[in-house]
Amino acid sequence: MPQPDHISKLGVPDPAALDEDLQAIWRKCVEKLGFVPNVYSAYSLKPQRLRHFVAMYNEIMLSGSGLSKLEREMVAVVVSSANRCYYCLVAHGAAVRMLSGDPELGEMMALNYRVAKLDARQRTILDFASKMTETPWLVEDADRDALRAVGLSENDIFDLGETVAFFNLSNRMASATDMMPNREYHRAARG
Amino acid sequence: MPQPDHISKLGVPDPAALDEDLQAIWRKCVEKLGFVPNVYSAYSLKPQRLRHFVAMYNEIMLSGSGLSKLEREMVAVVVSSANRCYYCLVAHGAAVRMLSGDPELGEMMALNYRVAKLDARQRTILDFASKMTETPWLVEDADRDALRAVGLSENDIFDLGETVAFFNLSNRMASATDMMPNREYHRAARG
């Protein structure tokens, strides 16, 4: 049962043929992570779209925010769990393990976040992420008020909303292309 | 029963205080459409995020693609219908009416696309959009093959997937902020 070695069912262009700015990203990834995340390779089928995706991703996940990087990764995994997105669960599950130093926490986020021992702020954030993902039409003032009650500012709610929204996008790109994650994620930070 | 005059429940900054590049976008919108779309105003709470959103939006909806602009707008409305997103249904429903010259088609996309008289290509595209939105974990090779059978190339499937993915993002930003559409959309292209 050797697992799939495709990256995307829509095909992946030769990285050597990519524009120089993208090749620079590729080199930086290899340097920093040891590999190029498959989402970049899959997206490189349309280089301009990759540029926008990377720019948006970096802003949402890495720029300053009232939400910690770990909180953003937990949100990523909870959204991806609702959408049962294999790629994002593997890649961002690894990120939760790494940032938290708690391998079980990563598993809990991926499998059923309700079993984790979370404080009120974390739980409220993840309940919001879950509701926004599964029944966005039911989100109302009371949901935003619950976030304010655990200390989120209006900007924090914006950031949370956009993080949830972004993974609803990327989960679907993974399903459209049957995107497979790099194997390195599986072993990372198992503790 | 005067309807809500808020744009976003997270507040909207004074446009006069925005950076010059954004003010230029505002001016261009007013010139071209007669108004600034509320999604820009709502997103201007975080200017850098607005820039990425606009760049990605323009690329997906306006750049060259094997999918026509009307097809992309039909996809936008079908996704937004599954998510019951008021903002996007109003704004992109108007776009379908305008681009098709068929006011009923816009209503059908918003209310139940299955009642429209569509050709096989359109129907297959919209069925894919619906499935990717509601049960992305069930998308498989057979779904991509159905698209190929009605003439979509690998690049077209990528573009379709990203259009669906993008509106799953924007629908959720609208729900996170309770975003209200500009009133001008309601009357546009009613025929």
Added chain:
Amino acid sequence: MPQPDHISKLGVPDPAALDEDLQAIWRKCVEKLGFVPNVYSAYSLKPQRLRHFVAMYNEIMLSGSGLSKLEREMVAVVVSSANRCYYCLVAHGAAVRMLSGDPELGEMMALNYRVAKLDARQRTILDFASKMTETPWLVEDADRDALRAVGLSENDIFDLGETVAFFNLSNRMASATDMMPNREYHRAARG
């Protein structure tokens, strides 16, 4: 993409061959509305059934009740939205626009009533309509008590219940026959 010109996929008899009492209804409709609603034409396949349908409809929607005509039309649209019934959303969406003088309110009822600025009475009525439509087996005393708390009498609750019930019937007749609404509704009361 010329939209369907059928009225019902089960066929429509020649109106000139209908019994005189039905022809009188046809004439009255043309006089009052400018056209015969397609639901009458579709139902005329079985004239006696049309008579019962019209009698029940008129009693529920037009007779005296503690629920205003606008409230009843709002209920009609919210039920039809849950059932994604194209015919009823188009025809009764127009009625909400006309009776309220608020074109946006009609759209909100059709697309997601939770985004509308409603008072407690209206919201409670529509939440009841939504629950009765989607999960009637979960309706309990607490739901009726919530209606009483916003001022509905036992008779008003009966009327509300029957309005919800009736549109659950008519939505399904529309789906059984693929009933198409008259085009006049689309433009009506767009403001």
Added chain:
Amino acid sequence: MPQPDHISKLGVPDPAALDEDLQAIWRKCVEKLGFVPNVYSAYSLKPQRLRHFVAMYNEIMLSGSGLSKLEREMVAVVVSSANRCYYCLVAHGAAVRMLSGDPELGEMMALNYRVAKLDARQRTILDFASKMTETPWLVEDADRDALRAVGLSENDIFDLGETVAFFNLSNRMASATDMMPNREYHRAARG
């Protein structure tokens, strides 16, 4: 655990105070069935509405049709099972037992019609009833064609559609009022 002795949570008027035409119906029921069905008592809160309900009911369930009375009762029970309507399952489950002389068939319709040994015509009819009840927005030409393929005429499809539609109405009146069935139904035709 004595079970509820209410008929409707909205109250039931004194039958002696009803108009003479309704009292005549009451007498006829007692003569024919031994009791007045509780749905009549519950509906008598609004006498004019009762008249329309009875007229429509009699036409749909008792008038001539290409669907047999047993088929119509089977449809009634399958719709009521999808909606988990206690009143209609008890009353029309009894009718299936009586008309078929097969007590198990009544139970199967109420609990899960897919376990019954049905011929292709019956199964197709009940699948249509189930789909029209649970996801009316997905009904399409193929569903009507399947009915035609097992011998239903256009008029038969109309009758089937209206039977399904009617029980979607009456199931919801039962849930709106918490209507309780007459105890006589429980023992009837147990074989």
Added chain:
Amino acid sequence: MPQPDHISKLGVPDPAALDEDLQAIWRKCVEKLGFVPNVYSAYSLKPQRLRHFVAMYNEIMLSGSGLSKLEREMVAVVVSSANRCYYCLVAHGAAVRMLSGDPELGEMMALNYRVAKLDARQRTILDFASKMTETPWLVEDADRDALRAVGLSENDIFDLGETVAFFNLSNRMASATDMMPNREYHRAARG
């Protein structure tokens, strides 16, 4: 419409060929009930598995517990109703009728337990059974606390949990084999 006379779609071995310990169970059933429950016959395809099933069943349903036998049978029926399991609804519906002496109560459990007149303890137990069956991933401390508040001990909660769990097993064995109940259950305790 003669109903199915199969017991299991996977076949049933000749009882005369069963091991002596199983034949003893067969004889005891006939003596006590007048027949061998079809679940035993269906399970006898794999005798060792039958032994484990019977041992577990007897312990859960018949041994001492803070939950009465009637309560355990009500739970069995409510679980089977959520799973629409024909076999278990017929067999355990009969048990509720027998143990309660209330034929309507059995019907209510099978069709929609929310319409029954239950005390707080019973209602809380059945709500827990329903939630554990339909959305086990949402069960949390608050659900266990609600059981404690109506008097259940930790051991009682264990017993309740295992009863719910067991019928989620047996419902699925019935669906895997299309298991048909003995006809005797239908008439039992109709009152």
Added chain:
Amino acid sequence: MPQPDHISKLGVPDPAALDEDLQAIWRKCVEKLGFVPNVYSAYSLKPQRLRHFVAMYNEIMLSGSGLSKLEREMVAVVVSSANRCYYCLVAHGAAVRMLSGDPELGEMMALNYRVAKLDARQRTILDFASKMTETPWLVEDADRDALRAVGLSENDIFDLGETVAFFNLSNRMASATDMMPNREYHRAARG
């Protein structure tokens, strides 16, 4: 964010106070696995029930069958994924990794089995497990025929059905008790 150190929210008795036969099982587990699985500890609240659970478990998962041990573990994980059962996903996910020597396969079973590269037999088995878990009332002859077509005998179908059924039981015991898995599973067989 130290994760929960409880084993069961209903408490766990002192193992030293258990009967000798259970203490023997405890010793055997420590010897073989290095630890006592928490499901045993949680179940020891009611020792007789533990005995039945262990006997049934061993028969289903370890005795001879036309289904391989790996196939049974894959089924365990797919069922547990549908029920989002943290305990079983962690414990049996480890078993899939161990038995297959393919760490990714374990992840795929837990997160979305449809992304795995499976042969027709495996895929058909897992589709059956998924359907039996989520909509057991829809399982019909065609589903059993699909299993026969990929080579399963009647006995194999029985074994498959009981494996699916058993994990629908154990998933629910885990949710009833908020059972936490032993930490050893997380690191096992990560490759």
